[in-house]
Amino acid sequence: MVRDSTRPKTPPRTPLAAVAAWLDAAVRGDVDGVEVTGISLSSQRIRTGDLYAALPGSRAHGIDFLEAALGAGAVAVLTDPTGADAAGADVPVLVVDDPRAVLGRLAARLYGEPATVMRMIGVTGTQGKTTTTRLLESGLTGCGIPAAVIGTVGTRVAGEDVPTALTTPEAPDLHGLFALMRERGVEACAMEVSSHALVMGRVDGVVFDVAVFLNLGRDHLDFHADVEDYFRAKASLFTPGRARLGVVNVDDEHGRRLVDAATVPVRTFAVDRDADWRATDVVLRPDGSSFTVVAPDGSAFSAGSPLPGGFNVANTLAAIAAAGEAGLDAPAIAGCIARGGGVPGRLERIEAGQDFVVVVDYAHKPDAVEAAIGTLRPLTDGRVIVVLGAGGDRDAGKRPIMAGAAARLADLLVVTDDNPRTEDPAAIRAELLAGVTEGEAIEVGDRRLAIREAVRRARPGDIVLIAGKGHETGQEVDGVVHPFDDREVAREELACLP
Numbered sequence: 001m002v003r004d005s006t007r008p009k010t011p012p013r014t015p016l017a018a019v020a021a022w023l024d025a026a027v028r029g030d031v032d033g034v035e036v037t038g039i040s041l042s043s044q045r046i047r048t049g050d051l052y053a054a055l056p057g058s059r060a061h062g063i064d065f066l067e068a069a070l071g072a073g074a075v076a077v078l079t080d081p082t083g084a085d086a087a088g089a090d091v092p093v094l095v096v097d098d099p100r101a102v103l104g105r106l107a108a109r110l111y112g113e114p115a116t117v118m119r120m121i122g123v124t125g126t127q128g129k130t131t132t133t134r135l136l137e138s139g140l141t142g143c144g145i146p147a148a149v150i151g152t153v154g155t156r157v158a159g160e161d162v163p164t165a166l167t168t169p170e171a172p173d174l175h176g177l178f179a180l181m182r183e184r185g186v187e188a189c190a191m192e193v194s195s196h197a198l199v200m201g202r203v204d205g206v207v208f209d210v211a212v213f214l215n216l217g218r219d220h221l222d223f224h225a226d227v228e229d230y231f232r233a234k235a236s237l238f239t240p241g242r243a244r245l246g247v248v249n250v251d252d253e254h255g256r257r258l259v260d261a262a263t264v265p266v267r268t269f270a271v272d273r274d275a276d277w278r279a280t281d282v283v284l285r286p287d288g289s290s291f292t293v294v295a296p297d298g299s300a301f302s303a304g305s306p307l308p309g310g311f312n313v314a315n316t317l318a319a320i321a322a323a324g325e326a327g328l329d330a331p332a333i334a335g336c337i338a339r340g341g342g343v344p345g346r347l348e349r350i351e352a353g354q355d356f357v358v359v360v361d362y363a364h365k366p367d368a369v370e371a372a373i374g375t376l377r378p379l380t381d382g383r384v385i386v387v388l389g390a391g392g393d394r395d396a397g398k399r400p401i402m403a404g405a406a407a408r409l410a411d412l413l414v415v416t417d418d419n420p421r422t423e424d425p426a427a428i429r430a431e432l433l434a435g436v437t438e439g440e441a442i443e444v445g446d447r448r449l450a451i452r453e454a455v456r457r458a459r460p461g462d463i464v465l466i467a468g469k470g471h472e473t474g475q476e477v478d479g480v481v482h483p484f485d486d487r488e489v490a491r492e493e494l495a496c497l498p
């Protein structure tokens with residue numbers, strides 16, 4: 001049985017017969033007297049009283065894990081005809097042709113539609129989702145509004161961390177989290193909506209009050225056929241049934257396209273360009289920025305970002321515009337964001353008394369790497385040294401592009417390993433180095449030694465950017481995750497400097 005805190009303490013109880021009727025499902029076995037108190041897509045997250053949704057996957061069919069699910073307390077199974085054929089006789093089985101298609105709506109209903117009692121803000125884009133949602137949470141919380149955030153760095157409900165693995169959890173987990181939020185009095189939830197989630201229906205059953213589009217760049221081409229397919233996936237968030245209103249970045253080329261493609265009303269935002277929400281008079285500082293926001297009604301107020309960099313002005317403006325469009329006090333939220341803290345692993349500075357700057361950043365895509373270096377470059381008259389790798393078993397096409405850009409824009413690139421997974425790390429490094437046509441690059445496979453090399457080479461005033469892992473705390477090699485936190489390792493290596 002799962003003992004974590006990802007579910008409400010007192011979930012609603014629903015007769016299984018009612019579930020079967022909602023789904024118009026074929027029923028096998030005896031449903032009388034059976035009550036369902038939750039739903040899970042994974043045998044590993046089952047709780048007593050759950051309906052186990054046994055779905056086909058890319059590696060297995062969920063029904064293969066039925067025994068484990070029943071052992072963990074599942075009281076019934078929802079599956080497709082293939083799963084039903086394989087299920088044993090001693091458990092009630094609900095059968096529908098495409099269980100994934102009904103999962104989101106069903107989960108919302110089982111938990112009593114918890115998302116409808118909160119202001120829901122969904123954020124999509126290639127870069128900046130975590131930053132924007134975390135800034136929103138910080139602004140809301142700072143202004144005394146009980147808030148929650150869901151995303152890559154995990155979930156936080158009214159200030160308490162709740163472990164989640166995916167950027168956008170699967171629908172059964174998601175609605176369970178919303179029910180937990182409702183139980184804890186949360187009034188507003190900011191969540192990341194990945195393109196995977198949109199394609200796989202993970203946010204089915206949620207209608208966002210505000211959906212935010214940040215930007216679109218090269219990413220996830222191992223999952224999407226091409227950039228157009230990726231854009232269509234993101235654009236599907238801006239349709240009735242998924243969102244009531246879009247808040248769209250028109251500084252981004254795909255954002256401008258989305259203004260026409262969206263089938264819900266749209267408000268635009270931009271930095272120094274005509275838009276409904278505008279940032280003007282931007283002043284960038286090494287530790288953040290300040291700017292003025294002009295709201296759709298023409299009123300203006302002061303704002304700022306606790307994070308450095310031009311792109312964080314856009315992220316902060318997105319958060320402020322989303323809050324305003326969700327009916328919250330935008331100037332107040334802007335003030336609370338400006339006074340709030342940073343975001344784990346997002347341009348996070350590591351201070352150990354050294355006379356140069358060390359920054360850990362989650363940039364692991366070409367656009368993000370370019371943006372991170374571009375943001376740091378004006379902050380120093382010295383050199384920018386970048387430590388960078390690329391993950392195994394993921395979009396290989398980005399490797400030469402990312403390293404090529406890093407070497408061109410930095411003064412020194414240290415190519416290293418970053419979650420090689422099942423691939424040969426040396427082969428990944430070779431693909432990265434193949435993209436280096438300008439600038440200086442060296443290869444140091446072991447990530448700790450690469451960080452050591454970078455900080456040893458740094459001179460006063462230089463900036464060392466350790467890119468890729470950000471908040472992550474492991475190095476995944478051949479199915480084993482070895483503890484590794486760039487921030488800790490950087491501190492340790494700095495402490496060893498002569």
Ligand SMILES: CC(=O)N[C@H]1[C@@H](OP(=O)(O)OP(=O)(O)OC[C@H]2O[C@@H](n3ccc(=O)[nH]c3=O)[C@H](O)[C@@H]2O)O[C@H](CO)[C@@H](O)[C@@H]1O[C@H](C)C(=O)N[C@@H](C)C(=O)N[C@H](CCC(=O)O)C(=O)O
Pocket residue numbers: 041042043044054055056057058059060061062063065165166167168169170194195196197
């Ligand atoms: C490509 C993808 O998204 N795959 C997801 C998919 O896996 P799958 O189809 O391979 O499932 P499978 O392993 O064949 O298993 C079949 C079924 O058996 C179940 N099972 C499996 C094992 C077990 O012990 N017990 C059990 O019940 C599984 O829950 C699943 O329902 O269904 C699984 C169950 O929900 C997901 O966990 C899994 O996400 C994997 C872990 C993943 O890494 N997804 C990433 C790519 C992802 O979704 N990323 C996005 C974007 C992040 C970003 O923006 O960078 C995200 O939102 O996180």
Ligand SMILES: Nc1ncnc2c1ncn2[C@@H]1O[C@H](COP(=O)(O)OP(=O)(O)OP(=O)(O)O)[C@@H](O)[C@H]1O
Pocket residue numbers: 125126127128129130131132152167192214215311312314315345346347361362363364367368369371372470
């Ligand atoms: N608006 C932006 N434009 C370009 N780059 C950005 C932007 N915001 C953040 N970045 C860069 O991208 C990295 C990832 O940022 P963040 O985690 O906020 O994005 P994300 O969309 O959540 O990414 P992921 O889906 O990979 O988790 C940051 O560490 C930073 O280097």
